[in-house]
Amino acid sequence: MSNTIKITIDGVAVETTRGKTIFEAARENGIFIPTLCNVDNVKPKGSCRICSVYISGRLMTACTTQVEDGMEIENDTAKLNDMRKAIVELLFVEGNHFCPGCERSGSCELQALGYRFLMMVPRFSFLFQTRDIEATNPKLMKDNNRCIMCKRCIRGIKDEDGKSFFAFARRGHKVVINLDRKQAAKLTDDLARQAMEICPVGALILKGKGFDVPIGRRKYDTKPIGSDVEAKGGNC
Amino acid sequence: MSKPIVATTSLAGCFGCHMSLLDIDERILKLVELVEFNKSPVNDIKTFTKQCDVGIIEGGCCNSENIHVLKDFRKNCKILISLGECAIMGGLPAMRNNNAPVSECLEEAYLNCPSVQANDERIIPNDDELPMILDKVYPCHEIVKIDYFLPGCAPRADLIWEALVALIEGREMDLPYEVVKFD
The missing domain is CATH 3.10.20.740 (Ubiquitin-like (UB roll))
Incomplete structure (x- = not known):
């Protein structure tokens, strides 16, 4: 076969x-x-x-x-793209995504999808939910306002034994990403940087990292998300 | 046909969106030919003197005066545009929405903040002349119907220009990727 x-x-x-x-x-x-x-x-x-x-x-x-x-x-149909846009809008109203004040703005995948689908305003009402910022870890700051529960950090950031550093805590609509305290002691600088990079939004930010790329030179400032895939054409 | 009449205002905003409107550079001369301005901080006309075609709103609603002005704009303008992140989603002022009740914000600002030095009587401003602070900051479209939304902080000058000209000419906006941004 x-x-x-x-x-x-x-x-x-x-x-x-x-x-x-x-x-x-x-x-x-x-x-x-x-x-x-x-x-x-x-x-x-x-x-x-x-x-x-x-x-x-x-x-x-x-x-x-x-x-x-x-x-x-x-x-790539109008119906599917509108459904996808609706998901992006739901994520925007469910969290507290203040793009102008976010370190990840310009290289955020959620924001970039908003741009790609030309989201001028979410069709749903903003919820303005109370969410905490946790900054106890010396390397990583965790901003639950921005978390979209994609589990990329849980699934992607693991120690040499395959054990995750992050896990879901609480249940239902109260669920949050938690950095395991014992595991956190083993979090190297390199893993912390990987954690920030694997996060599609600005929920995991390296401490000491500011707005280091000027506006206009950030990942999605001039090229829409997905344009690299489309530019390569077939057989890349 | 007479020129379309435009009014603008800044509610709970920083005037950055108005600055961006001025950032259309020499096109402002063309804009004056295209439209007539009524109530606006740009020309300092304080009250509506006639019915307007387009109302441009910067900033969300954080106090009772913002609501009053916004409703006045809805009454006096055929088309309302939310300009910028604050008008669209509350923006930075709305950062108080999710964590602190308004009483805590006022106490922090007027009583407990380390920079408070000349408030020995511990007064939170409460004069009747002052607008009441709302329980949270509201996006404009949660108060009145808004017809169009132009995101950005501030919205790019090219976005404002293209939107205004397209609206006046009655055509769809032609937006390059670079001009629609949320920051």
């Missing part, structure tokens, strides 16, 4: 290999599927639903669904 299979994304036939996720297959063919909770080298979780695509009329997450031969996928 050949490993090369054919799928279509928005009517365009592309080739990929068996075992890949729809997200990976799209990316290697220069097609951008927006993601938030998904990050390279970390097992996909499919929790944010931004990457939802239609497969034969059914909504599936592109980051967790593997490609099948002959799959017909809808991705």
Whole structure:
């Protein structure tokens, strides 16, 4: 059985290999599927639903669904993009995302998706929930106002034994990301920097890090998120 | 056809959005040809003297006077535009919304802050002439209907210009990626 299979994304036939996720297959063919909770080298979780695509009329997450031969996928449609925009808007009203005062502004993935979907104002009411900032750790500041519960830090930042530094604490709508106190003693400078970088928003900030990249030179100042994928075209 | 009439105001804002409006540089000469300004801090007209076509609102609502002015704008303008993050989501003033009740904010500002030096009688300003501080800072569209939103802190001058000209010419906005930003 050949490993090369054919799928279509928005009517365009592309080739990929068996075992890949729809997200990976799209990316290697220069097609951008927006993601938030998904990050390279970390097992996909499919929790944010931004990457939802239609497969034969059914909504599936592109980051967790593997490609099948002959799959017909809808991705860049008005309906799907509006649903994705609605998810971004929900995240904006659910947390306290004060972009003008955030160290991560300009290189924030949530904000960049807001730009990409041209979010002028969320369609939902702001909740202004009470959230804490925790700054007890000497290396990392944790701002729960900005956290979107993607679990990227839990899944991606681990010690040499594979044990996570971060975990969910509390339940339901009160859930917060917690830095394990015993594990925190083992948090090296390098891991702390990785934790800040793996966070798609500004919820984990290295202490002492300020606004070090000037406006105009930040990651998403001039190029929309996903434009690097689209610019590469096929077979990157 | 007579020129469209524009009014502007700054509610709980820092006047940065108005500065950005002035940042359209020499296009301001063209703007004066395109529109007529009514109530606005730019020309210092304090009250509406006629019905306006476009009202530009900077800043959210943090006190009773902001609400009064905003409702006055809704009454006197056909189209209202929320200009900037504060008008759209409360902005930096709204940072008080999620953590401290208004009493705590006032106590911090007038009684407990280390820089408070000349308030021996420990008075929190309460003169009847002063507008009442609201329980939280409200985005403008939670008070009145707002027709258009232009994000940014401050919104880029090119965004304001393009939005105004597109509105006057009755066409869709043509926005380059760089001009729509939330900071």
